[in-house]
Amino acid sequence: MAExxxxxxxxxxxxxNVWAEERTWEVRNDEPSEDRHEAPGPGRxxxxxxxxxxxxxxxxxxxxxxxxxxxxxxxxxxxxxxxxRRLGRHVLHPMGYDAFGLPAxxxxxxxxxxxxxxxxxxxxxxxxxxxxxxISIDWSRELATCEPEYYRWTQWIFLELFxxxxxxxxxxxxxxxxxxxxxxxxxxxxxxxxxxRCGAVVEVRxxxxxxxxxxxxxxxxxDGLHEIExxxxxxxxxxxxxxxxxxxxxxxxxxxxxxxxxVFTTRPDTLFGATFFVMAPEHPDVPRLAEGTExxxxxxxxxxxxxxxxxEERGNAERQKTGVPxxxxxxxxxxxxxxxxxxxxxxxxxxxxxxIMAVPGHDERDHDFATAFDxxxxxxxxxxxxxxxxxxxxPYTSDGRLTNSHPDxxxxxNREALAAIVAWLDREGKGHASVNYRxxxxxxxxxxxxxxxxxxxxxxxCGTVGVPIEQLPVELPDVEDYMPKGRSPLAASESxxxxxxxxxxxxxxxxxxxxxxxxxxxxxxxxxxDARNDQAAWDPAALKxxxxxxxxxxxxxxxxxxxxxxxxxxxxxADLGHLDFQEPFNAxxxxxxxxxxGSKMSKSRGNVVSPAAIIERVGADTARCYILFVGPPDxxxxxxxxxxxxxxxxxxxxxxxxxxxxxxxxxxxxxxxGLSEPSTAGGDDLALLRxxxxxxxKVGGDLRRFAFNTAIAAVMELLNEISRLRESTxxxxxxxxxxTAASLLFPFAPHVCADxxxxxxxxxxxxxxxxxxxxxxxxxxxxxxxxxxxxxxxDRVQANADAGPDELKDxxxxxxxxxxxxxxxxxxxxxxxxGKLVNFVVR
RNA sequence: GCGGCGGUGGCGGAACGGUAGACGCGGGGCCCUCAAAAGGCCCUGUCCGCAAGGGCGUGUGGGUUCGAAUCCCACCCGCCGCACCA
Numbered sequence: 007m008a009e010x011x012x013x014x015x016x017x018x019x020x021x022x023n024v025w026a027e028e029r030t031w032e033v034r035n036d037e038p039s040e041d042r043h044e045a046p047g048p049g050r051x052x053x054x055x056x057x058x059x060x061x062x063x064x065x066x067x068x069x070x071x072x073x074x075x076x077x078x079x080x081x082x083x084x085x086x087x088x089x090x091r092r093l094g095r096h097v098l099h100p101m102g103y104d105a106f107g108l109p110a111x112x113x114x115x116x117x118x119x120x121x122x123x124x125x126x127x128x129x130x131x132x133x134x135x136x137x138x139x140x141i142s143i144d145w146s147r148e149l150a151t152c153e154p155e156y157y158r159w160t161q162w163i164f165l166e167l168f169x170x171x172x173x174x175x176x177x178x179x180x181x182x183x184x185x186x187x188x189x190x191x192x193x194x195x196x197x198x199x200x201x202x203r204c205g206a207v208v209e210v211r212x213x214x215x216x217x218x219x220x221x222x223x224x225x226x227x228x229d230g231l232h233e234i235e236x237x238x239x240x241x242x243x244x245x246x247x248x249x250x251x252x253x254x255x256x257x258x259x260x261x262x263x264x265x266x267x268x269v270f271t272t273r274p275d276t277l278f279g280a281t282f283f284v285m286a287p288e289h290p291d292v293p294r295l296a297e298g299t300e301x302x303x304x305x306x307x308x309x310x311x312x313x314x315x316x317x318e319e320r321g322n323a324e325r326q327k328t329g330v331p332x333x334x335x336x337x338x339x340x341x342x343x344x345x346x347x348x349x350x351x352x353x354x355x356x357x358x359x360x361x362i363m364a365v366p367g368h369d370e371r372d373h374d375f376a377t378a379f380d381x382x383x384x385x386x387x388x389x390x391x392x393x394x395x396x397x398x399x400x401p402y403t404s405d406g407r408l409t410n411s412h413p414d415x416x417x418x419x420n421r422e423a424l425a426a427i428v429a430w431l432d433r434e435g436k437g438h439a440s441v442n443y444r445x446x447x448x449x450x451x452x453x454x455x456x457x458x459x460x461x462x463x464x465x466x467x468c469g470t471v472g473v474p475i476e477q478l479p480v481e482l483p484d485v486e487d488y489m490p491k492g493r494s495p496l497a498a499s500e501s502x503x504x505x506x507x508x509x510x511x512x513x514x515x516x517x518x519x520x521x522x523x524x525x526x527x528x529x530x531x532x533x534x535x536d537a538r539n540d541q542a543a544w545d546p547a548a549l550k551x552x553x554x555x556x557x558x559x560x561x562x563x564x565x566x567x568x569x570x571x572x573x574x575x576x577x578x579x580a581d582l583g584h585l586d587f588q589e590p591f592n593a594x595x596x597x598x599x600x601x602x603x604g605s606k607m608s609k610s611r612g613n614v615v616s617p618a619a620i621i622e623r624v625g626a627d628t629a630r631c632y633i634l635f636v637g638p639p640d641x642x643x644x645x646x647x648x649x650x651x652x653x654x655x656x657x658x659x660x661x662x663x664x665x666x667x668x669x670x671x672x673x674x675x676x677x678x679x680g681l682s683e684p685s686t687a688g689g690d691d692l693a694l695l696r697x698x699x700x701x702x703x704k705v706g707g708d709l710r711r712f713a714f715n716t717a718i719a720a721v722m723e724l725l726n727e728i729s730r731l732r733e734s735t736x737x738x739x740x741x742x743x744x745x746t747a748a749s750l751l752f753p754f755a756p757h758v759c760a761d762x763x764x765x766x767x768x769x770x771x772x773x774x775x776x777x778x779x780x781x782x783x784x785x786x787x788x789x790x791x792x793x794x795x796x797x798x799x800x801d802r803v804q805a806n807a808d809a810g811p812d813e814l815k816d817x818x819x820x821x822x823x824x825x826x827x828x829x830x831x832x833x834x835x836x837x838x839x840x841g842k843l844v845n846f847v848v849r
Numbered sequence: 850g851c852g853g854c855g856g857u858g859g860c861g862g863a864a865c866g867g868u869a870g871a872c873g874c875g876g877g878g879c880c881c882u883c884a885a886a887a888g889g890c891c892c893u894g895u896c897c898g899c900a901a902g903g904g905c906g907u908g909u910g911g912g913u914u915c916g917a918a919u920c921c922c923a924c925c926c927g928c929c930g931c932a933c934c935a
Contacts, residue, residue, distance in 0.1 A: 243852090243930060246852070246930075246931055253935085270935070271935060272935065273935080320933085323932075324933095327933090352935095354933080354934065354935090362935050363935080365935090369935070370933090374933090442934085442935090562929080562930090635862095635872080636861060636862080637861060637862060638862085641854095641855090643861080644861070648874055649873065651874085652873050653873080656872095658888095659888090662888090716862095716864095718872080719863075719871065719872035719873075722872055792868050794868090794915085794916075796916085797867090798916090823901095823902080834915090835915055836915090837867090837915050837916075842867055842868090843867060843868075843916090846915090847915050847916090
């Protein structure tokens with residue numbers, strides 16, 4: 007017998023070539039929506055709407071080479087895509103590149119290579135590696151967000167939003183990174199006020215910026231979470247980010263200046279306890295209020311200091327409260343009291359109205375401030391049933407009943423009083439119930455080169471004018487100097503900058519900011535559906551066929567931003583009549599990180615595992631299989647080179663046994679192709695067939711719940727059994743079991759399984775229906791009955807599958823070691839679980 | 850502080866309320882070999898015992914149950930997200 011040796015470096019390219027040449031994984035938009043398999047098996051009732059499936063992994067940011075996290079993500083998605091195909095569905099499984107953005111540009115600045123060039127190189131490297139991994143991508147739909155064919159439609163979407171009033175420009179205090187020389191989105195600044203990318207301390211600047219009105223969608227983004235199958239923690243993060251609070255808007259009036267100041271509060275029940283009023287340093291009325299008072303100078307100095315503070319300093323709740331009185335008062339609308347106005351940095355301009363009513367008796371922050379400034383603290387809620395000294399002290403933030411408020415409300419439970427007070431305010435025209443959100447509008451302007459140009463022309467006569475659709479794309483000019491200098495490098499290109507106004511034809515200038523890259527990735531999943539369309543962003547029929555995405559896969563790091571923005575775009579585009587669905591991703595799976603020696607891989611730690619090196623050593627199948635085998639895919643997994651060897655041994659054994667078995671069967675599988683299950687069997691043959699059906703059942707179930715690690719373990723068990731029963735089973739039984747093992751493992755290790763299946767049957771495993779477990783084969787005629795006494799296992803005996811409870815009890819009672827523990831005792835209860843166990847409770 | 854997730858052998862991890870530790874790694878022993886590599890077979894939670902068998906075991910303490918890693922209560926520890934959001 008010839009020596010059979012598993013050689014992934016021969017096997018993998020060979021099958022990759024077949025798939026590339028035959029364009030196996032391409033799907034068409036005009037294929038009839040019917041089952042791909044001629045004869046759907048029993049239980050294969052895939053509904054009409056289920057016949058198309060869209061499996062999508064988050065598109066990679068091409069920088070350098072793919073890392074191990076990419077391997078995990080695409081190994082995961084590929085397994086799902088293959089499984090869906092084998093269930094008879096058409097599967098859209100595309101790939102693209104999120105190719106604009108700061109990292110590419112920074113890298114370019116460092117190395118002197120133009121971002122267009124370095125990005126193209128990275129993309130080429132990603133393509134090469136993805137192909138070497140053998141992932142089943144429809145390459146005909148490949149895209150990169152930096153291509154004019156793509157960003158033409160990014161610009162079109164921007165203009166649609168602009169026309170709908172959802173893209174607007176305003177002066178705003180924005181976060182400015184002095185190192186990257188650009189404005190940052192709130193989300194790109196960490197909690198301590200550092201630039202997320204370079205770590206520099208962020209400053210504040212006033213600039214005229216483009217925003218997208220995501221706040222209009224706060225409520226729908228919040229409520230829409232109910233209808234999608236996402237991990238609970240991701241939904242929670244999104245809810246926290248949206249930050250919905252119910253409360254009331256209450257108007258406080260400054261009589262001296264004749265101005266109303268509405269505030270938002272979640273606690274209108276504590277209104278009678280408001281003893282002062284605080285404005286944020288950024289509040290536009292602060293200078294005006296202080297003007298002419300003895301505090302004018304102090305207020306100005308305080309505001310200046312506060313504006314120059316970093317978020318790190320300002321965000322610290324622990325530090326002593328600071329502030330300055332403005333020398334004015336406002337009227338508390340519920341009791342007419344005049345309460346002093348302060349300016350203090352613990353109040354944020356971005357949230358609510360930038361001003362608050364302060365209730366030191368029932369809010370910790372207000373209490374801190376009142377203590378520091380010796381302001382009155384009034385209790386207006388008392389505990390119903392004081393639990394300890396804490397309840398009798400202020401601030402008291404729990405529920406209770408009203409006191410010191412007003413005869414109409416005193417004594418009322420505070421929740422009830424809250425509603426009653428809001429109703430009263432409403433009647434009096436002094437306030438109303440209100441919902442407030444933490445979410446802010448999305449700042450998309452970037453003073454950077456490597457991004458999608460904002461398709462706007464600024465005309466002195468006509469104002470802000472959108473570029474007409476037929477003039478799109480506004481191409482990114484090929485400038486020499488793309489170093490950021492505080493304004494966009496695009497402004498340096500005269501030919502780009504100076505245009506004639508699309509409306510009046512007069513001299514005008516282009517907008518020179520580019521868009522945040524999150525804009526590019528907020529709609530790419532739509533473009534895949536119709537990636538080569540040069541007449542429109544998509545044909546609605548194509549979206550109807552594929553959208554929404556059935557299964558989206560990616561890292562948790564995108565739990566908030568990317569996923570929120572994509573949802574926002576979907577809702578906005580639906581409102582504009584371009585889409586007929588509200589949520590882009592029906593189901594989401596978030597994969598865990600791959601670590602090395604327990605910590606995150608990084609160049610500085612020197613613990614980076616390169617996918618290319620692993621594949622060079624053991625092949626793509628092993629690498630893919632290992633990363634899915636090592637643990638549940640949603641959890642972090644530690645990379646172990648020894649563990650990889652174990653999986654390599656397993657695949658090696660699968661292939662070797664298949665090759666040997668095929669040879670013993672005559673090596674003419676292709677002459678008589680096909681696979682059928684041996685019909686009559688007994689003894690070990692039956693045992694092996696049973697194990698095979700057990701594995702079919704197990705792997706299918708595990709795939710449906712993303713338990714890839716146990717699915718692979720089940721195939722390992724099956725292979726161990728095949729190997730163990732090698733000498734005592736028929737060749738046909740072995741052939742059937744091995745081919746089934748290859749078939750079940752194909753979604754994880756496609757090359758070796760395609761090869762093994764071909765050797766054994768002469769057929770293409772990816773064209774085969776997913777195996778069906780035979781119910782009858784899942785049950786055997788006897789099983790091991792567990793015999794317990796007082797819940798402890800004392801013996802095990804063979805029982806017939808059809809034995810009744812009495813028979814089982816007798817069997818158990820007769821077991822030798824059970825008798826020992828029953829001896830001299832009285833049985834007070836007998837528990838029988840047919841198919842499992844018998845438990846005698848004795849005294 | 851708030852919210853979420855988790856804690857099981859030497860390690861990664863399995864276990865619809867029903868045999869804890871599947872599968873893999875690591876370790877030990879053996880076979881094949883002149884030798885090695887590769888491969889194959891067996892053992893491997895822990896303590897007592899020659900063995901049969903028994904005791905103890907899923908972060909801690911309680912509870913529910915014939916039976917708890919699993920359900921409930923309290924607590925400890927770890928990770929992640931948010932955090933002066935009125």
